[in-house]
Every structure is written in C-alpha cells, then in structure tokens.
Amino acid sequence: MRDDAPNSWEARADAHSFYGFTDLPTIEDRGAVVLTHGEGPYVFDVHGRKYLDANSGLWNMVAGFDHPGLAEAAKAQYDRFPGYHAFFGRMSDQTVMLSEKLIEVSPYDTGKVFYTNSGSEANDTMVKMLWFLSGSEGQPQRRKIITRKNAYHGVTAVSASMTGKPYNSVFGLPLDGFIHLTCPHFWREGLPGETEEQFTARMAQELEDVIATEGADTIAGFFAEPVMGAGGVIPPSKGYFQAIHKVLKKHNIPLISDEVICGFGRTGAVWGCETYDFIPDAIISSKNLTAGYFPMGAVILGPELTARLQAASEAIEEFPHGFTASGHPVGCAVALKAIDVILNEGLIDNVRALTPKFEAGMARLLENPNIGEARGKGLMGALEAVADKATKTPFAGDLSVSERIANTCTDHGLICRPLGQAVVLCPAFIMTEPQMDEMFEKLELALKKVFAEVA
Secondary structure (H helix, E strand, C coil): CCCCCCCCHHHHHHHHCCCCCCCHHHHHHHCCCCEEEEECCEEEECCCCEEEECCHHHHCCCCCCCCHHHHHHHHHHHHHCCCCCCCCCCCCHHHHHHHHHHHHHCCCCCCEEEEECCHHHHHHHHHHHHHHHHHHCCCCCCCEEEEEECCCCCCCHHHHHHCECHHHHHHCCCCCCEEEECCCCHHHHCCCCCCHHHHHHHHHHHHHHHHHHHCHHHEEEEEECCCECCCCCECCCCCHHHHHHHHHHHCCCCEEEECCCCCCCCCCCCCHHHHCCCCCCEEEECHHHCCCCCCCEEEEECHHHHHHHHHHHHHHCCCCCCCCCCCCHHHHHHHHHHHHHHHHCCHHHHHHHHHHHHHHHHHHHCCCCCEEEEEEECCEEEEEECCECCCCECCCHHHCHHHHHHHHHHHCCEECEEECCEEEECCCCCCCHHHHHHHHHHHHHHHHHHHHHHC
C-alpha cells in the first residue's frame, strides 16, 4: 500500500502533516490514505481506489459525500452572505432561522441555542454555562462535573477532562473536579450472576453514593451520551437513564445529553434521548447537524436553563463567551438544509428500515468464536474481539487486533474504525441493502483472515 517515492502523496502527507488519533506504526508501515473525492457512501484515493466508508467520515457524512442539495445550500449562502458572527446582538437571518428550527425539533416547547464550531466546544461551553450559573446564583463551590468511564465528550482541556479515556493522562488530565463513574456496559462491567436490572440499580446507587460523598451542592452537572460513541458504541443497560435521571432530579443536578453522535437520526429517532425516553436539561449537537458539510456545534438549552442563564447574563449585562464563527451564516444555511434532508428526504426513514438488516448482519458475525459481543442501536454498532469467548478475555494488546482488522478491511475496499478491542460501524443514512451486504461481506473476510493469524 505504501508509496515511498519522495514526491508521492503518502510521503508528502508524512512530511508535513501531524497526525491526530492515528496509529503511527500503521502509517510507518502502510502510509496515509490520501483521498480526492466521494460518491454516495464511497470515497476515492489518489490512486483511484474506491472504499465503502462504513464510518460515514467520522460519524457525520450521513447524506453521503456528494449530496447536491447540501453543496448548493453552501454555495448559495456564500454568494449571498459568506460570513459573520453572532456577537453584540448581530447575527445572520440564517442563524435566527436555525435557532427556531432546533427548538422546533427538540424535546422542548421553548428554549435557546448557542453556537460553536464543534462538539468539543459545545461541551466546553456547556460546562462554562454551568459554572457561570453556580457563581451567579451564590454557589461558587458548585463546579464538579460527572461523566462516565469510556465516555467521549471532546478534546479541549475541559471536554477532554470529561472524556473518560486513559489516553488523556498524557496531557495531565482530567482537571480537578471531573468525576468518572462506571461505564454502563453490562456485558463488560456486570458482576457474575448479576442481572441487567440489578446492574442498572447498582449504577444508580453508585451515582447516589458519589453525590453523597462529594456533596450535591458541589456538583454542577452530569453529562452523558445516550449511546457512547467513541467509547466503542456502548448502549446503556436497560432502564439506565430513568434510574440515573431520578437520582439527579432528587439532587437538582442538571442532566446534559451529549448528542454529538446520536442526534439527528443515528439511533433511529431524531434524538438519542428520545430513543431512551428521557428529557435532559440541555442537548449538545454537532456532526449530523450539518451532515458533515460544515464544522458546527450547538448547545440547545431547555426552558429552565434558558431562564436561569438569561437572568445571570442580564445581571452582568452579557454572557462573556463566544467564538468568531459562532452562528456562521453558511454553516446555519447548511444545517437548515441538512435537517430537512435527514427528516424530510427519507434518510431517517432509511435508518429505521435498514436497522433490522444491520442487526441481522451483526448477529451473524457474532457467531464467529472470536467475537464476544455485537452491540449497537440504530445504524451504529460494534463487534468486540476476544481471545476467549466464554471468559470474555481480550487479545493481548501488542497484537493490535482491531487495528489489523481495520487495515485488512481497507485492503478490501472498506473503511471501518478500530476502537480498543472493537471494530465500529456507523454507515451513512443513504446506504442501500446491497451496500450493506458489501460492508458485511468485506468485514467478514477481514475477520476470518486476522483471527486465523492471531487466534
């Protein structure tokens, strides 16, 4: 795969690109994959090779890579009004319309929206909002943030502190005051003989115990993805959100639903909180918000937090926070079109229609003796590789099993993502049944090859 010619695309990428979240031994061995364009759910590299992207880019290119309506929405807005901010009481008409639309499609009757450039910034902003409220309401000690191990909330210093992944230790994170509870992954975290209902009760009791230890009046908020995404596509245990929401309400601790991945259709509903039947105090949105056609994030505030933040801001005449490109008119125009495409052009309907076939394909691969769990919701799923299925024993880390599976898939023209010992699939919402067959066939070939080498 690697082209070592001095002026090859691979060599040029290696010479001047600093890679993030990239397995560097793979780059050393194989070189980067440099892409030129996409068609539907497929992408093409500089050598003309075609890949079915089962990652939807990075969860977000749900309408494919060449949707004419989304591209046209951006072009038309660039011609009309190519850029502005949302400071000083000035914003574009597109920004106003998008805020109206986001509240309309949210679980809230009323509320307000604050814009960022990414999901990381949106989570970071939400934490600042909670800290702002704590100080303005005479509770400056109320700053602690609770998330879960394996959660992913972003890469800024604050959102990385929320992210319950051990790799953040290389940055000296998390910051003080960020608490990570047990990951609600029943298959991996359940005790011997424990039922799923008992596991959920234990998770709720753990939250209750942490609140008692830390003090409810020191906790600013609880953040949770409806389905953990970059943690390995981990759905919550049965009744999890009802159990923890009850505890949080008892102690007046806001519940923030991080819908960066789940929002706008990935689980088969508009919101992941809808899928799991709870109404959070605020929603964090990004990725599918623009179907990947523009970098944008949003904090969608429910009525209570809206009222409190409005009062706190009025007391000092402003909310002193924002980004140059917040509420960018092109991004807002693209988001308005993306929401319409997802909700009204059949994309979310296709997610629901394809989910049974997706689940059946995952179940078939679970028959492999080295796949310990097939999990997911809607069109997001993960296959957990194990050395021993009965004991759930993972492969030795130095075997890099999931990375080898993903690399073998790439060789077969399929892009999927390794996460820990799992391989993750999150196909585009426009995928057809034959394309889904292609995805599973290529993945199965890769699994058989790699497991024959390491098992």
